[in-house]
Amino acid sequence: MAKYITRRLIYMVVSLYLIVTATFFLMRLAPGNPFTSEKKLPPEIEAALNEHFGLNDPWYAQYGDYLLRIAQWDFGPSFKYKTRTVNDLISEGFPVSLALGAQAILIALALGLILGIIAALYHNKWQDYGAMIIAVLGISVPSFIMATVLQYFFAIKWGLLPVARWDSFMHTILPSLALAASPMAFIARLTRSSMLEVLANDYIRTAKSKGLSKGVITVKHAIRNALLPVVSYMGPLSAGIITGSFVIERIFGIPGLGSHFVTSISNRDYTVIMGVTVFYSIILLVSILLVDIAYGLIDPRIKIAGGKKGE
Amino acid sequence: MEKILEVKDLSVSFQTYGGEVQAVRNVNFDLYKGETLAIVGESGSGKSVTTQTIMKLIPMPPGKIKSGQILFEGKDIVPLSDKQMEKVRGKEISMIFQDPMTSLNPTMKIGRQIMEGLIKHQNMSTSSAKERAIEMLRLVGIPMPERRVNQYPHEFSGGMRQRAMIAIALAANPKLLIADEPTTALDVTIQAQILELMKDLQSKMNTSIIFITHDLGVVANVADRVAVMYGGQIVETGTVDEIFYDPRHPYTWGLLASMPSLENDDKSELAAIPGTPPDLTNPPKGDAFAARNPYAMQIDFEEEPPLFQISETHFAKTWLLHPDAPAVEPPDAVKRRMRKLSSTFDKPVLVKGGK
Amino acid sequence: MQQISKDKFQIVGNEGINSEKIEKPSLSFWKDVSIRFRKNKLAMFGIVLLVLLVFFAIFGPYMTEYDYAKNDLMNTNKAPSSEHWFGTDDLGRDVFTRTWEGARISLAIGVLAALIDFTIGVLWGGISGFKGGRVDEFMMRTADILYGVPYLLLVILLMVVLGQSLGTMILAMTITGWINMSRIVRGQVLSLKNQEYVLASRTLGAGLTRIMGKHLIPNTMGPILVTMTLTVPAAIFTEAFLSFLGLGLTPPLASWGTMASDGLPALKYYPWRLFFPATFIALTIFAFNVIGDGLRDALDPRLRK
Numbered sequence: 015m016a017k018y019i020t021r022r023l024i025y026m027v028v029s030l031y032l033i034v035t036a037t038f039f040l041m042r043l044a045p046g047n048p049f050t051s052e053k054k055l056p057p058e059i060e061a062a063l064n065e066h067f068g069l070n071d072p073w074y075a076q077y078g079d080y081l082l083r084i085a086q087w088d089f090g091p092s093f094k095y096k097t098r099t100v101n102d103l104i105s106e107g108f109p110v111s112l113a114l115g116a117q118a119i120l121i122a123l124a125l126g127l128i129l130g131i132i133a134a135l136y137h138n139k140w141q142d143y144g145a146m147i148i149a150v151l152g153i154s155v156p157s158f159i160m161a162t163v164l165q166y167f168f169a170i171k172w173g174l175l176p177v178a179r180w181d182s183f184m185h186t187i188l189p190s191l192a193l194a195a196s197p198m199a200f201i202a203r204l205t206r207s208s209m210l211e212v213l214a215n216d217y218i219r220t221a222k223s224k225g226l227s228k229g230v231i232t233v234k235h236a237i238r239n240a241l242l243p244v245v246s247y248m249g250p251l252s253a254g255i256i257t258g259s260f261v262i263e264r265i266f267g268i269p270g271l272g273s274h275f276v277t278s279i280s281n282r283d284y285t286v287i288m289g290v291t292v293f294y295s296i297i298l299l300v301s302i303l304l305v306d307i308a309y310g311l312i313d314p315r316i317k318i319a320g321g322k323k324g325e
Numbered sequence: 326m327e328k329i330l331e332v333k334d335l336s337v338s339f340q341t342y343g344g345e346v347q348a349v350r351n352v353n354f355d356l357y358k359g360e361t362l363a364i365v366g367e368s369g370s371g372k373s374v375t376t377q378t379i380m381k382l383i384p385m386p387p388g389k390i391k392s393g394q395i396l397f398e399g400k401d402i403v404p405l406s407d408k409q410m411e412k413v414r415g416k417e418i419s420m421i422f423q424d425p426m427t428s429l430n431p432t433m434k435i436g437r438q439i440m441e442g443l444i445k446h447q448n449m450s451t452s453s454a455k456e457r458a459i460e461m462l463r464l465v466g467i468p469m470p471e472r473r474v475n476q477y478p479h480e481f482s483g484g485m486r487q488r489a490m491i492a493i494a495l496a497a498n499p500k501l502l503i504a505d506e507p508t509t510a511l512d513v514t515i516q517a518q519i520l521e522l523m524k525d526l527q528s529k530m531n532t533s534i535i536f537i538t539h540d541l542g543v544v545a546n547v548a549d550r551v552a553v554m555y556g557g558q559i560v561e562t563g564t565v566d567e568i569f570y571d572p573r574h575p576y577t578w579g580l581l582a583s584m585p586s587l588e589n590d591d592k593s594e595l596a597a598i599p600g601t602p603p604d605l606t607n608p609p610k611g612d613a614f615a616a617r618n619p620y621a622m623q624i625d626f627e628e629e630p631p632l633f634q635i636s637e638t639h640f641a642k643t644w645l646l647h648p649d650a651p652a653v654e655p656p657d658a659v660k661r662r663m664r665k666l667s668s669t670f671d672k673p674v675l676v677k678g679g680k
Numbered sequence: 681m682q683q684i685s686k687d688k689f690q691i692v693g694n695e696g697i698n699s700e701k702i703e704k705p706s707l708s709f710w711k712d713v714s715i716r717f718r719k720n721k722l723a724m725f726g727i728v729l730l731v732l733l734v735f736f737a738i739f740g741p742y743m744t745e746y747d748y749a750k751n752d753l754m755n756t757n758k759a760p761s762s763e764h765w766f767g768t769d770d771l772g773r774d775v776f777t778r779t780w781e782g783a784r785i786s787l788a789i790g791v792l793a794a795l796i797d798f799t800i801g802v803l804w805g806g807i808s809g810f811k812g813g814r815v816d817e818f819m820m821r822t823a824d825i826l827y828g829v830p831y832l833l834l835v836i837l838l839m840v841v842l843g844q845s846l847g848t849m850i851l852a853m854t855i856t857g858w859i860n861m862s863r864i865v866r867g868q869v870l871s872l873k874n875q876e877y878v879l880a881s882r883t884l885g886a887g888l889t890r891i892m893g894k895h896l897i898p899n900t901m902g903p904i905l906v907t908m909t910l911t912v913p914a915a916i917f918t919e920a921f922l923s924f925l926g927l928g929l930t931p932p933l934a935s936w937g938t939m940a941s942d943g944l945p946a947l948k949y950y951p952w953r954l955f956f957p958a959t960f961i962a963l964t965i966f967a968f969n970v971i972g973d974g975l976r977d978a979l980d981p982r983l984r985k
Contacts, residue, residue, distance in 0.1 A: 029828030036829075037837060044841040154966040156917055156937075158924045159958045162944050170948065216427040223380055223422075224442040224493065225415030228407070234441075235430050242432075257832040261924055265944075279840060280926045287840060291833050298830045314477040315431055342715070624688035649689045 019307065026299045031081075033295045037288045038080055042073070044284060062091040063285070089289030094281050100289030107271035108293075110180055111263065114270060115255045117186055118193035122251070126198040127244070130205025134240075135232060137210060145202060152199025158261045161192035165265060178267035189266040193258045197251050204247055209240040245309050249302035256294055328399075329500055329533050330356040330379070335393035337371075337378050340386060344606040348374040350557040351393070356501070361527065361534040363548035363565075365541060365580065369602045371557035372537045376503045379535075380418055381410050397501070416446040419494035423506040425486035429478040435462075436474030439493050446497045461492040466522060484515035488522065495526060502527075503535045508543060520546055541584045545569060550638065553577050556603045556613030563639035570664040572655070573633075573641040573673075575620045582658040612644065620645060620653050633673040636666070646673040713902075716978040723974025729967040733960070737787055740780025748773065748781040749932035757950045767952040769942065773932075779956050782934040786964070789850060789919050789935070790912035796854040797911055801861025802904065808862065809869030820866065823859045831856055835918060839927040846929065849922065853915055861907055868900035902979035909972035913965040920961055936961045 063069055066083070068076055083090065089100035133145035152160075168188055169177040176185045212218065213236055221235045259272035267273075271290065278286035337349040349371045356362050364372045377383045379395055381402070394401045402413060422428040430438060439458040443449045449457065455474065462470035465488040478486055487507060494502055504523065508516035524547060527534055536547055544551055544565065551568040553561040553576065561574040572578055579598040600617035603609050609616065615625035624630075624644050633646035644650055654660060717723055741748060744765070752772030760767040766775035808819035838852035916936070922928050923937030924944075931938070936957040943954030 025824060025828065029825050032825060033829055033834075036834075040837055040841045045843070150966055150969060151962075153969055154913075154962040155958070156920045156924075156940070156961060158920070158944065159940055159954070159961070162947055162954070166947050216422060216424060217430040219382055220420075220422060220428045220438075220490070220493070221430065221441070222382060223414050223420040225411045225413070225445055226441060227411055230441075230445075235433070239430070239432055253830055253832070256830075257921070261921070264924075276925055279836065282840070284840075287837070291837055294833055295830050299828055302828075313432065315479050342719075621692055622689050623692055626692075627688065644689070647689065649686050651689060651691060653691065 018310070019303075022303055022306065026303060029299060030292075030295060034081060034084055034292055035077075037291050038077055041284050041288050044282075056096060058096040059091070059093065062096065063093070066090045066285075084292060089293060090285050092278075092283055093285040094278075094283040100286055100293070103274045103286065103290070104271060104293055107269060107274050110268060111256075111259050111270035111272055114180075114186065114189055114193065114263070114268065115252075115259060117190040118197070118255055118258075119251065121190055121194035122197040122201055123244075125194070126201025127205050127241075129198075129202035131209055131232075131237065131240075133202065133206040134209030134213065142206075146206070149199040149202040149206075152195045153203075155195075157192060157196055157258050158265065160195050161189070161262050161265045164188055164192050178265075180266075180268045180270075185266075189262050189268060192265075193255065193262045196258070197254050200254075201244060201247065201251075205240060205244055208243045209236060212236050212240045215239075242309070242313055245305065245312060248305040248308075249298075252301040252305075253298050256298065326357040326360075328355050329358050329397070330535075331394075331396040332375070332379070333394040333396065335375065335378065335395065336391040337374055337383065337388060338391050339383075339388050341606070346605045347391075347608055348388075348557055348605055349378065350605075350608065352554075352557075352559055354552050354559060354562060356533050356535060358500075358533055359527070359531050360549045361536055361547055363536045363538060363544040363551045364554055365538060365544055365551060366554035367539060367602055369605075370554040371605075372554045373505055375554070376420070376505060376535055376537055379503065380414055380420055381405070381407075382414075382420070412446075415442040415494075415499065416497050417499055418501045418503065419497070419499040420503045420505065421487070421490050421494050421507045424510050425483055425490050426510070428490055429486055431478055434475055434477060435481065435489050439474075439489070439496050442493065442497050457496065458492070461496050462489070464526070465489070465492045465495075466518075467492075483511055484518065487511060487515075487519055491519075491522065491526070495530065495532070498530065499532065501533045501535070503537070505537045506539070507536075509538070509540070516543070523547065541569075541580060553580065556608060557605055558613065558642065560614070560643070561639075561641040563635070563641075567636065567639040567666060567668075570662055571635070571639070571666050571669065572659060573635055573639075573646060574614075574643045575618045575645065575655075576614045577641075578655045578659045579617075581662070582656040622650065632676040634670070634676050635673050636668040636670055639669070640676065641673075648672070713978045717974050720974040720977065722970045723978075726967040726970035726974065729963055730971065733783060733964055733967065734787070736780050737783035740783065741777050743780075744774055744777050746774035746777045748777045748934055757946070757953075759950075760952055766956045767950070769939075769953050770946070770950075775939075775953065775956055778934040778939060779936070779960060782936045782939050782957060783960065783964075785846070785929065785933065785935040786916050786919060786937065786961070787912075789846070789853075790915040790964075790968075792850050793853045793857060793915035794908045794911040796850065797858040797861045798904065798908055800854070800858035802865050804858065805862035805865030805867075806869055809866035810873065812873075816866075820863075823862055826856050827859050829856055832918070832921070835922065836925065836927065839922060844927055844930050846933075849919065849929070853918055857911070857915075861904070861911075864903050864907055865900060868903055872900065902975075906972050906976045906979065909968055909975060913968040916961065916964060936964075 068079055071079070080090075087101075089104070092098040092100065092103075129145040129149060133142040133149075136142050155163075165177060165188060168174050175188050176182075179185055180189075218231060218235055221231045226234075256272070259270060260276050261272075262268070263270040263273035264276050271293075274286070275290045275294075277283075278290065332352060332354050335349055335352045336347065339346045339348055352371070352375055354362070364375065366372045374383060374388075378388075378390060379397075379402075390403055393403065395403050397413065397417065402410070405413070429435070436455060436458045439461055440449075440451070440454040443454040443457055444451065447454075459470045459474050462473055467473050467485060467488055473481075478489070481489060487510075490507075507523070508519050511519060520543065523534070526532070534547075536543075538544060548565050550562065550564050552559045553568070553574065555576050561568065561572065561577050563571075568577060569581070572581060576598075583597055598617060603613045603616070609626075610629075611627050612618070612621070612625040612630050615621040618625065622644055624647075628644075630642050630644045630647075632640055632642045634640050635646070645653060655663070746752075746764075750773065752768065755764070755768050755772040756770050758764050758768040758772075760775075764774050764776065766779055768774055769778070804819060804823070808816045808823075834856060835852040838855070839848060842848040842851070919928065919935055920937030920940060923935065924941040926941075928938045928941065929935050939957035940954055940961065943950070943957065946953050
């Protein structure tokens with residue numbers, strides 16, 4: 015186990031290093047980037063940039079400095095706003111994004127699993143078709159359209175829920191649902207197909223031959239095994255939730271990190287784009303690692319002690 | 326002796342794209358208490374479908390019981406609902422499957438898999454069920470059962486898993502055990518151990534066994550009586566002696582001739598049965614075996630043979646037993662082992678009512 | 681017993697009867713797949729939908745007298761009518777014409793992304809799986825590390841830096857998009873490589889290219905096809921997402937993504953401006969998804985009957 019985690023950590027650091035390096039050099043390529051000398055900036059920002067990146071130093075010194083600061087969890091100043099640093103944005107916006115994301119993950123998991131299990135248990139019956147139509151709709155509609163339409167009907171037209179902002183629980187319902195829609199659909203489809211696969215296994219027949227009821231077989235033998243692929247989907251799921259939050263926070267005017275990120279993109283606030291990208295990458299890589307470790311703990315067949323997944 | 330199971334005129338079909346596959350066609354047999362019946366045949370002969378139907382494990386749809394009765398202790402289980410079948414499965418009738426690698430739930434501890442049935446059928450508490458599980462593991466010859474009970478299937482070898490399967494099947498003391506090729510997937514040495522174990526447990530627990538196999542060597546070892554299946558029908562039944570020493574159906578001859586044996590150490594070759602089993606979506610007219618039968622007569626291609634009785638316990642479904650049929654000599658490998666059995670009737674009797 | 685003519689009891693044997701004859705007409709793999717695919721109503725519906733979409737993408741822009749890029753400030757935000765079938769946008773451009781012009785771009789993005797992923801993925805995964813050993817180790821570790829790079833973040837970054845054009849968009853999407861394909865191909869190659877029929881042709885002296893072309897590619901085609909079908913909607917989605925972030929194609933070019941995100945703020949008063957592009961995005965993604973699912977089910981040997 016320890017060996018496996020070490021190996022994974024090494025990959026993670028290498029990936030992260032690549033990301034940090036890529037963002038740094040890509041930013042130097044961008045037109046009007048913070049590293050070019052002929053830019054017209056307010057003196058305070060110029061000073062902050064100079065202090066952070068050492069703009070007069072040669073590129074390798076800037077690069078080394080940048081790596082060092084990232085390692086110290088310092089993502090640098092804003093290119094556009096003199097009073098803000100990327101760290102401020104993160105500590106201010108990320109808790110909100112985390113709350114929204116967690117709520118959406120819970121909704122997506124709960125509804126997705128229920129739909130998928132029902133669809134598999136009633137394979138090729140109307141329940142299956144119904145659940146899969148919901149799932150296909152969830153997958154087919156881009157989240158910004160889904161969010162806008164939900165907002166239009168539930169908040170603007172029918173006035174059932176608040177239009178925007180992030181104040182009370184009522185405010186969280188629409189954005190969480192909109193954010194959960196497409197991962198929920200994925201989970202439903204994944205659960206359905208993995209349930210169907212599990213239900214076709216010999217050990218389900220064994221369980222049936224023991225005289226266990228359909229309910230017991232479903233809960234104790236089928237679902238547990240069918241959940242394994244869903245657990246491994248949790249990594250991509252967290253990526254989807256993060257990128258989804260860019261859109262959802264924007265539409266519902268939620269002051270999370272995602273909406274800051276989108277603003278920084280349209281402002282071409284390069285240092286913020288760079289810093290937030292690195293921050294999100296760290297979050298994602300860590301959550302994928304956690305998911306893999308959890309998977310190894312859940313599935314007794316995987317002996318991750320040797321560093322290799324054994325059947 | 327008391328009959329525990331009577332299968333009467335059972336027909337099972339599967340609906341597929343290609344049409345209705347008549348996997349089992351008018352099968353009749355019975356089983357006495359404490360007896361072992363072997364059902365022998367090629368793959369696709371309907372032997373597995375027949376036995377899975379007894380536990381109603383075939384998926385319905387596409388499967389369907391077209392006709393017949395399955396009397397278990399005198400009571401027909403064909404009309405029973407799934408809910409009612411739960412009280413039969415595992416408790417009255419248990420099953421061991423061919424592939425121990427896939428028949429156990431990979432993410433559930435072995436002990437738990439044995440305990441499930443006990444808790445369901447005997448209302449045992451978790452702790453007493455666990456004790457019983459350990460006891461069962463010891464009974465099937467698994468060393469250190471206290472430790473093994475908490476392990477997962479992937480920590481067991483193939484033979485061990487099949488022992489665990491037997492423990493699961495026998496945990497609730499079923500009256501009938503169906504073993505569907507339980508040794509096919511195992512090494513030869515392990516096969517022998519498992520067969521010994523089953524015989525041993527049968528004498529201890531007085532269970533009746535239906536043993537499905539395509540291996541006649543295994544049959545000789547375990548069975549009291551044998552039913553030979555071909556093309557979804559039982560073509561010959563009899564005691565082990567009758568089938569091995571006085572077989573009457575040309576398909577049984579073929580099976581025996583293709584069985585390697587230490588006794589015939591001369592140069593005679595093993596005789597394969599040429600051809601492939603019939604397509605059961607469209608079963609051939611007449612005798613299903615006719616196309617592969619070197620002894621086929623004109624009538625075999627035209628009419629289905631009736632059932633003839635050769636002794637109290639010996640039946641065969643072939644036109645060769647008809648009084649007008651010419652006397653034929655079975656293949657050498659079979660002829661050599663033929664013996665006159667005292668119980669045989671003077672001449673075969675046509676069974677009335679049988680088709 | 682009924683009387684049966686004695687002649688019937690002559691031994692005729694089974695000579696002359698072809699007992700090896702296989703009674704059931706055996707279906708070739710692809711024939712069986714195609715039968716099962718065509719039985720899948722939803723997938724067939726997806727095919728019909730896709731054919732219609734492609735038809736309109738090709739001929740739609742010629743069906744009106746309007747130019748997709750031409751402003752008509754006298755006729756802005758007109759509701760759908762017999763003159764403008766899908767209405768007009770805030771610059772008076774005909775939404776019908778723009779929708780099908782956008783279909784061309786959105787579909788082109790999807791198909792190109794899928795083709796590029798396919799090419800790189802098959803080469804990378806195929807070589808890696810077939811060569812094995814150190815080459816495999818190196819190629820797969822590279823893929824693992826690249827896979828750790830969050831896809832959409834990288835795409836966003838590239839679009840910011842390289843500027844917004846069709847070319848950069850496709851580059852950004854495929855720069856790590858091929859990894860998934862290469863893993864699938866490698867997995868397939870590994871599982872097939874040691875199977876008897878490949879070994880047999882190796883012992884017969886068949887070379888690498890021949891084995892790849894004759895055995896591996898046909899046999900790995902199934903999962904590859906499914907992945908490709910599902911890459912197309914993913915790319916269309918990404919395009920729409922980028923448009924929403926303001927990183928989409930620049931005007932006057934139209935894609936469904938830019939049209940939909942332009943239409944968002946106008947939802948309350950001019951809903952058609954969102955409705956049409958949104959509907960066609962959804963229909964296209966729906967079509968590709970059900971086709972992909974249908975293919976997967978049809979190719980799954982366990983579902984064969």
